[in-house]
Amino acid sequence: MKICHILIWVVASALILPVIVFSETSSSQSSGSESIPISDYKVIQWAIKGMSLASCFGNNTSCDEAIKYLDMVINSYPNSAASWAYKGNALNYHRKYDEAMQCYNNAIELDPNITVAWTGKGEILDKEGKHDEAMQCFDKVIAQCPSCLDAVYYKFQDLYQRGMYNESIELCKKALAKEPRAGSIWTDEGMALAKQGKYDEAIKCFERDVELYPKYADWPLLNEGNALRAQGKYDEAIKTYDKVIGMDPKNASAAWDNKTITLNIQGKYSEALQASDRAIGLQPNYAEGWHNRGKVLKSLGRTQESDAAFAKAKELGYTN
Secondary structure, three states, X not given: OOOHXXXXXXXXXXXXXXHHOEEOOOEXXXXXXXXXXXXXXHHHHHHXXXXXXXXXXXXXXXXXXXXXXXXXXXXXXXXXXXXXXXXXXXXXXXXXXXXXXXXXXXXXXXXXXXXXXXXXXXXXXXXXXXXXXXXXXHHHXXXXXXXXXXHHHHHHHHHHHOOOHHHHHHHHHHHHHHOOOOHHHHHHHHHHHHHOOOHHHHHHHHHHHHHHOHHHOHXXXXXXXXXXXXXXXXXXXXXXXXXXXXXXXXXXHHHHHHXXXXXXXXXXXXXXXXXXXXXXXXXXXXXXXXXXXXXXXXXXXXXXXXXXXXXXXXXXXXXX
16 A cells, blocks of 8 residues: 555655656757757646646546647657656556656656666566566665665565565655654564564664654554554554544555454454454455455354455455
8 A cells, every 4th residue: 555645755766757858949868868948848748747647647637638648749759768757657657667668768768867767677677577577676776776666665565465574664764854744654664673673673663754744644543553452552543543544544444354363353343343344345355355344254253254355355356
């Protein structure tokens, strides 16, 4: 789950690029990348529009719009590395990975130091299971731009998913030393600490994220609730999940599901089933939610319904 305030940092760094790809006259930079002259106002508008849309997608329409504008720029200035890189981002969002990779490679050939392209390339390599190559891309970006938090985020996800929690924590600490207000990185560090059983330290990280960005506190609060539950502080955990539910009731399926788990542990089976109703009501295809519903029904001795819930979870892709 990647929430809005991560994008605040990603977009803030991403939108710096359009500023530096314009110049007084059309020229090829020493890297081979072509800058767009300030006098070409129409193309500059296309570039800013395309790069902005390619930095923070809301839906497939904005993605298609980004590609349209960036193609217009590339037709006028085919050696614009930034345009190729952001077109790669749009195609990446569309899961057209081969086309996106070609765009990233075009951008890198034109400008070997273009961080947007290296980050996108690393993301695709990571999805393909080419972890070492992905890490090389992320490391190149972070060495050049420690405040490029999108690269930090993707590298963290790679390390975290592989169970490399010490390395994950070290990465977060280094990033926070440069950008102490990067709320999402505080939560990432907390998640890795929680995996090591260091729940008190983890909760401090989650609370720091909440303090920095209270409007986007749903993700750190959800993780804080999980850490409290792991400590056996069930009532406190439930109160924390309720905070998440109160923030955005229509998108609180994960909070309701975690409340289901906690109430089931407490032996409050009827309340747990009601919470499960809410979780699945909000997200009917929530595989983990169906699995946890099966556990509650099993606790209630409703074996046939429990088996059906487990089967539904498996059908939806639940594997644990």
